[in-house]
Amino acid sequence: MSTQLDAQSEAQREREIRNNEIVAEAYGVRDVIDCDVPLERVSLKRNKAFVYPKVSPKERYELFTLDLIKELISYAVGCMFGRYSLDKPGLILASQCETIDDFHMKVPDPSFEPDADNVIPMCEGDYFEDDIVVRFRKFIAVAFGAEHLEENIAYIEQVLGKSLRKYFLNDFYNDHVKMYSNRPIYWQYASRTDNKGSFKALVYLHRYTPSTTSTVLAYLRDYIARVSGYAEMLEGPQEATNTASAGKRTKAKTAKDLREADKLRKIVNECKAYEDDVLYPLATRNMPIDLDDGVLVNYLRMGKAVRAIPAIEKKRKEVETWEWPVHPLGAER
Known part of the structure; x- marks a missing residue:
């Protein structure tokens, strides 16, 4: 693949050189203008010398x-x-x-x-x-x-x-x-x-569609249930053992499992807060979007349900003043 793309870059370089020669000959300056085109100036996306010249x-x-x-x-x-x-x-x-x-x-x-x-x-x-x-x-x-x-x-x-x-x-x-x-x-x-x-x-x-957030909510609730179930399994009692060495291994395994269970409980708490405070309220709105409003307006309307994109978020106050969208931004947060 790399060899093929290098060959394409070189072929394009030759075309650009030939174009320069034709123009220079047409204006009678072929002998005074350098028609060469360095490979790094061939502006193909797959020209490694152009994309990464330094x-x-x-x-x-x-x-x-x-x-x-x-x-x-x-x-x-x-x-x-x-x-x-x-x-x-x-x-x-x-x-x-x-x-x-x-x-x-x-x-x-x-x-x-x-x-x-x-x-x-x-x-x-x-x-x-x-x-x-x-x-x-x-x-x-x-x-x-x-x-x-x-x-x-x-x-x-x-x-x-x-x-x-x-x-x-x-x-x-x-x-x-x-x-x-x-x-x-x-x-x-x-x-x-x-x-x-x-x-x-x-x-x-x-x-x-307006029901998409409800579908995401169903996945979130399923995720909470599965993580909770795994945490409960890790917190459950260990099998009995008759030897001291096996008892030490069980004790160590229990400590590790409890640490993992604690981590999972924090995940559950985070996700439940997301469900209660953000996703469920948004899902109940069955919020429509219109592609003609553009990504900027529509993404901001999703509020805290989606990952923050700083370049979009910094335009929120400006977008709130726009009156032309099919679905204006309004008070989404």
Whole structure:
């Protein structure tokens, strides 16, 4: 892939040189104007010399590869929501309130099925079968072959420098917001407005409906129940033992389990507060949005239900004065 892209960059460089020569010859200045175009000035996104001109070749290659992997992940998430499909080029679902049925009308027999309810949870553990890491692994298996799954996942994690789960929990949304210049098309519901929420879930803006928040609420309640159940299991009595050494191991295991249970209880408390104070009140409103209002207006209307984006939040007072939106910002917080 890298060799192919380098060849494309060089081919474009030659075209730009030839264009310069044609213009210079037309004006009779061919002998006095330098028509050469350095590779770093060829403004292709896949021209490593242009995108990373001030780093060593090794660093340039590593950054270039990292960008490719992040774009692959972004495309995979798009396929999870039905924005894209492995079976058909271009945008698939990109109009307001489109559904999974609309997707199947355009792609009748998809090799990779989009998420049915437009909510993809992203939490620290494997609590859901449609968790974003589970979904991504399925995408890689379909796209590149199940027989190469573990090898490909290992390579992706090597390039990222961390596990897939850590990337999705800590970095993916930041990268997405940056990619879309602070106007994200995937929105992240989160139990905290910073990046440290225990419960997170992605939805696709173009598939949002007034009932979407209620669907997220159902996932949140399920998550609370599962985490609570796990905490209760860890807090439960240990099996009896007849030996002193086994007793020491049991005691150590109990202390570790109690620490983990305490951590889980804090997660439950955080999520219950999010449910009671933020998500349930928003869900009962069945709040509509209109894509013509734009991301800025619609995102601010979600208040504390979604991750805070500083570049959007700092415009709140200005947006509150706008009268043209179909659904004005009003008093959302």
